[in-house]
Amino acid sequence: MARGSNLSRLGDFNQTVLFDAIRRAPAGISRVELVSETGLTAQTVSNIVRRLLDEGMVVEGGRVQTAVRGKPRTLVRVRPTARYAVGVHVDPATLTFVLIDVAGQVHQYARRRTPQAPGPDDVVAVIRDEVQRLLAAADLAPGALLGLGVAAPGPLDVLEGTLLNPPQLAGWAHVRLRADLREATGLHVLVDKDVTAAATGERWAQGGARHHFVFCYLGAGLGAGVVMDDTVLRGASNNIGEIGNILVAPGAEDLGIGPPGSLAATCLPQALVVRAQRLGLVPAGVGSEDFVGVDEVFTEICERAYAGDARCLELIDDAAAGLAAGLAVMVNFLDVDRVVLGGPIWSRISSRMLEVLPALVQPQLVAASGPLVIEGSAVGEHVAAQGAAALVLDHFLSPRPAVLVMD
Amino acid sequence: MARGSNLSRLGDFNQTVLFDAIRRAPAGISRVELVSETGLTAQTVSNIVRRLLDEGMVVEGGRVQTAVRGKPRTLVRVRPTARYAVGVHVDPATLTFVLIDVAGQVHQYARRRTPQAPGPDDVVAVIRDEVQRLLAAADLAPGALLGLGVAAPGPLDVLEGTLLNPPQLAGWAHVRLRADLREATGLHVLVDKDVTAAATGERWAQGGARHHFVFCYLGAGLGAGVVMDDTVLRGASNNIGEIGNILVAPGAEDLGIGPPGSLAATCLPQALVVRAQRLGLVPAGVGSEDFVGVDEVFTEICERAYAGDARCLELIDDAAAGLAAGLAVMVNFLDVDRVVLGGPIWSRISSRMLEVLPALVQPQLVAASGPLVIEGSAVGEHVAAQGAAALVLDHFLSPRPAVLVMD
Incomplete structure (x- = not known):
């Protein structure tokens, strides 16, 4: 029953409701279906669709014959390039950028190494430059870009757009990332947790079914996004997904990375690097705070494992x-x-994980549900950036978006 | 945007929406507020409220002066005794019964030992007898009772109303509890998982704030219900909350109850009883499958702990x-x-748990949220029965209830 008062950035509430229903039907939807979907009257639907056509937000195209008699129904669908959003994923080792349209299609894509020193100012500058480069290349119509979404490691204050004290980003305590990027780019900026953005990106890509899934995020940090009944959960402080301390390997050695035997101490790339160093598989010297160095050694371990090195595979x-x-x-x-x-x-x-995980997980399941599906992201490495951009679209285009203040 | 087609048990969809808004405002709500809450027109609200008054579902009472000028607004509130539901909680040791009205007030309450042998037929008979006794004592108007809600240990098939193979109920595999109770009582029957019912009961009792909580259920089994953003989560197969295998005490002895060092092996009453037996604090002889016996020995351990027995307190x-x-x-x-x-x-x-838990939990929290509140149920021992009854009310009275088929 909750209705938003400040959500109608594109017109009135009914228009937002209707546009949202249209963009969630990528194959197109008829006015009759829109009436039954939204509960609005035929007259209201007709008026608003006319307005959306005039504004270039939707197009008509295709007809379906739904009954033996009666005239075929004209389908309405979103004009994908009516609006755009940029997404940036800030990982301690890598920055990922996407420019997507209303239909979620990627128009521009870029990756950069995350500047390691001296702190967040460099990162803000790199993001600004790369976003400007992307926008210049895309050559959008004025007003078409809705804003910039940033996926960042938690914990963070989503309402303030502030990184609180991310353990993976030394020197980033209380960085006002949203305000800084707003000032640097002039765009509307939204900041959200990486796992929430990733779950959002995955949810968008998965289409229509009824979704209950955990998105397990593996990077320089480890976390979980949760989608239950098609809804991306956020948590009381928007910091859902801290799973690194879950005990999974009792009796494991202390690597100086999270509690011994914890999920973090078992699965983070820096943990594998420390173990490889202790086993003499790779040279010592790369500290676990050196995210770019760890990333490179981790890549080497993986390549050797796939090339047949049994001890790397064992890691x-x-x-x-x-x-x-x-x-x-x-x-x-x-x-x-x-x-x-x-x-x-x-x-x-x-490839190795998907090979071995099902047989390892299944015997540990106690619930009555059917077989568990374990799969890689349908989006790929830019899933968190894609999700951050999707959160911007939702913020402006959905009647009931998550509560996310934008500058 | 989803609209229910089969949800309008009390009339049309709009009537259900409106009645739901009224019953969620226990202090009363004006027609003007109902218009802004529901998005329905003033004329529709006025017509439906008139119909609900005629049917005795709501009453008028009280006025509020909302502006300096203008006539005071008349408040509408639910007539609590317009409808009722019975809730039963099936625990391996105890059966708990409540009869509640639309406002959640308990009109009848009862507890019985769960029959231990030979199987579910006895339990169905006990439930039937006790429900009939409650209803006879309550002397309800014809048509006032909506149905019977049953909270039972998982795993279960909520859509079929079937217990699948509850580890705490030997011999209860594939019991069609809903069908059996439907036949035995002639009532509409709904079956749901104990932890989901308990979370629902707690959610009802907690009133208006924005809720994110875990309901940790401690009985002959151990489980967790989850409320996120005021919504009771259910899970893909309606079997949310299996937490017994979470590893919490690595290196703990094997008690034959769940994996060694697991939450189940640490917190279940049968685990404390086995430990007490091994330490010679209580006589051997009560097996961990004897739920009534375990319950009695567990009570003794608790009483001795509170009376000053340091070794029982240590357990x-x-x-x-x-x-x-x-x-x-x-x-x-x-x-x-x-x-x-x-x-x-x-x-x-x-009392002991609430004394020691906060200092034990707080250092293990990693998220950025404010202080965690740890508290006992506001409802008490009948929370799961209360929740099962509330699920029946929701099924008939909410525009968007959980999907629960009733016979």
């Missing part, structure tokens, strides 16, 4: 065993029927 | 330490700001 398999125990905890607790894996390191370990 | 403190670790896993994962504890054994351990 990945140990991580898989720990991850399996952590996934079982989450699946048993929330009764999801799907686990989606993704994030910046996922593509380097995905 | 409860060990359970508290394990429970704290499990609560930290759930709070960190879901970013809830409140944990509510309840269930059949809760009142026996609550």
Whole structure:
């Protein structure tokens, strides 16, 4: 019953409701269907569709014959390039950028190394430059860009757009990322947690079915986004998904990364690097705070594992065993029927993980649900950036978006 | 935007929407407020309120002066005794019964020992007899009783109303509890998981604030219900909340109850009884499948702990330490700001648990949220029965209830 008063950025509330119904039907939808979808009267639907056509937000195209007699119904669909949003994913090792349209199609894409020193100012500058480059290349119509969405490691204050004290970003305590980027780019800016953005991006890509899944995010940090009944959960302080301390390997050695035997100490790339160093598989010297260095050594470990190095493969398999125990905890607790894996390191370990995880997880499940689906992200490495951009679209175009203040 | 077609048991959809808005405003609500709450027109609100008054579902009473000028607004509120529901909670040791009205007030209450042998038929008979006794005592008007809600241990098939293979109820595999009770009582029957019913009961009792909490259910089994953003989560197969296998005490001895060191092996009454037996604190002889026997020995352990027996108190403190670790896993994962504890054994351990849990949990929290509230159920021992009855009210009276088929 809740109705938004400040949500009607494109006109009145009914127009927002109607446009949202149209954009969620990518194959097109008839006015008659819109009446039954939204509960609005035929007259209201007709008037608003006319207005949306005039404004270039939707187009007509295609007809369906729904009855033996009667005239065919004209379909309305969104004009994808009517509006755009930029998404940026700030990972300690990598910055990922996408420019998407209303239909979620990626028009521009870029990756950059995250500047490691001296602090967030450099990162803001890099984001500003890259966003300007993307927008120049895209050459959008004036007013077509809705804003910039940023996915960042937690914990963060989503309402203030502030990073609180992300353990993966030393020196980033209380950075007002939204305000700084607003000032640097002149765009509307929204900041959200990386796992929430990733779950949002995945939810968009998955289409129509009834979704209950955990998105397990693997990067320089580890987290989980949750989609229950098609809704991306956020948590009381918008910081859902802190799973790194879950105990999965009792008796494991202390690596100086999270509690010994925890999910973080088992699955983070820096944990695998420290273990490889201790085993003499790779040279010592790269500290676990050096995210770019860790990322490179981690890549080497994965490449050697796939090239046949049994001891490197064993490191990945140990991580898989720990991850399996952590996934079982989450699946048993929330009764999801799907686990989606993704994030910046996922593509380097995905083929081995998908090979071994199902047999490791299944015996640990206690619920009555059907077989659990374990799969890689349908979006890929830019899922969090895609989700951050999708959150901007939702903020402006949905009648009931998550509560996210924009500058 | 989803609209229900089969939800309008009391009339049309708009009437259901309006009645739901009225019953969620226990202090009363004016027609003007109803217009802004529901988005219906003033004329529609006026017509439907008139119909609800005629049918005795709501009453007028009280006026509020909302402006300096203008006539005071008449408030409409639900007539609590217009409709009723019965709730039954099937715990392996105890059956709890309540009869509640639309406002959630308890009119009848009863507890019985759960028959232990030979199987479910006896339990169905006991439930039938007790429900008939309650209804005879209440002397309701014809048509006032909406139905019977049953809270039962999982896993279960909520859509079929069938217990699948509850580990706490030997011999209860694939019992068609809803069909059996429908036949035995002639009432509409709904079956749901105990933790979901308990979370629902707690949600009803907590009133208006924005809720994110985990309801940790402690009985002959252990589980968790989850409320996020005021919504009771159910899970893909309606079996949310299996937390018993979460590892909380690595290196703990094997008690033959769940995985060693798991939450179940740390907190279940049968685990404390086995430990007490091994320590020679209580006589051996009561098996952990004898739920009534375990319940009695567990009561003795608690009473001795409170009377000053340090070794019995230590058993409860060990359970508290394990429970704290499990609560930290759930709070960190879901970013809830409140944990509510309840269930059949809760009142026996609550005072010690509430004394020690906060200091045990707080250091294990990693999220950025404010202080975590840890509290006992506001409803008490009948919370799951209350919730089962509330689910029946929701089924008939809410425009968007959970999907629960009734016979």
